Amino acid sequence: AQTVTQSQPEMSVQEAETVTLSCTYDTSESDYYLFWYKQPPSRQMILVIRQEAYKQQNATENRFSVNFQKAAKSFSLKISDSQLGDAAMYFCAYRRGGSEKLVFGKGTKLTVNP
Amino acid sequence: KAGVTQTPRYLIKTRGQQVTLSCSPISGHRSVSWYQQTPGQGLQFLFEYFSETQRNKGNFPGRFSGRQFSNSRSEMNVSTLELGDSALYLCASSSPIGGSTYNEQFFGPGTRLTVL
Numbered sequence: 001a002q003t004v005t006q007s008q009p010e011m012s013v014q015e016a017e018t019v020t021l022s023c024t025y026d027t028s029e030s031d032y033y034l035f036w037y038k039q040p041p042s043r044q045m046i047l048v049i050r051q052e053a054y055k056q057q058n059a060t061e062n063r064f065s066v067n068f069q070k071a072a073k074s075f076s077l078k079i080s081d082s083q084l085g086d087a088a089m090y091f092c093a094y095r096r097g098g099s100e101k102l103v104f105g106k107g108t109k110l111t112v113n114p
Numbered sequence: 115k116a117g118v119t120q121t122p123r124y125l126i127k128t129r130g131q132q133v134t135l136s137c138s139p140i141s142g143h144r145s146v147s148w149y150q151q152t153p154g155q156g157l158q159f160l161f162e163y164f165s166e167t168q169r170n171k172g173n174f175p176g177r178f179s180g181r182q183f184s185n186s187r188s189e190m191n192v193s194t195l196e197l198g199d200s201a202l203y204l205c206a207s208s209s210p211i212g213g214s215t216y217n218e219q220f221f222g223p224g225t226r227l228t229v230l
Contacts, residue, residue, distance in 0.1 A: 033216065042223070043202060043223060043224050044221065044223050044224075045204060045206075045221035046221075047218060047219075050218075052216070091157065097216075099170065100145050100147050100162045100164075100169070100170065100206075100208055100209070100219065101147065101159050101162060101170050101172075102147070102149070102157075102159065102206075102219070103159070104149075104156060104157040104158075105156075106156045107156065107157075
């Protein structure tokens with residue numbers, strides 16, 4: 001079974017600085033996707049960034065980028081120029097190709113200090 | 115285009131009762147997945163329905179069931195409620211008609227169920 005591990009239950013960052021959230025996963029599949037989701041206090045789950053396993057290039061979305069290390073099964077999220085609105089729970093998730101089922105990590109609570 | 119809607123948003127039940135939660139996907143989406151979120155277990159996959167058929171199922175007891183209607187709206191039912199069923203129940207929709215191999219999932223706001 002696929003598993004996703006987030007080893008940092010909580011992280012904090014100063015506004016305008018950079019923070020990296022860690023995630024490791026375990027799978028024997030070759031076709032899969034990895035995601036970072038943000039869940040603010042409103043509880044609405046929002047997709048932050050997606051990485052296809054077959055792509056070597058790391059995904060970026062504005063201030064958000066990932067470091068995808070396929071051999072090490074590591075998938076970290078870097079948030080640059082942190083903003084107060086980035087404060088939320090961040091979940092790393094795995095999805096096998098051809099399936100809609102998401103496997104989530106336990107989450108990292110990010111606090112942004114002004 | 116309207117997002118995923120879930121009703122009701124909040125629900126209080128007592129042990130032994132049953133409950134039905136509803137999820138209306140984005141128009142044109144054919145897949146609806148359900149997740150249970152609790153502080154202890156985190157986010158866990160319940161099941162996925164695609165074009166009225168259950169396509170995937172998580173590791174939950176038979177008290178948890180679901181269905182999908184021809185308009186893609188989905189319901190999940192929990193019978194004989196237990197205290198441990200208190201959770202946020204999220205649904206996600208995806209797979210628009212004419213979609214590709216990868217289709218983004220969009221989540222609803224969730225239903226907060228409290229079992230007393």
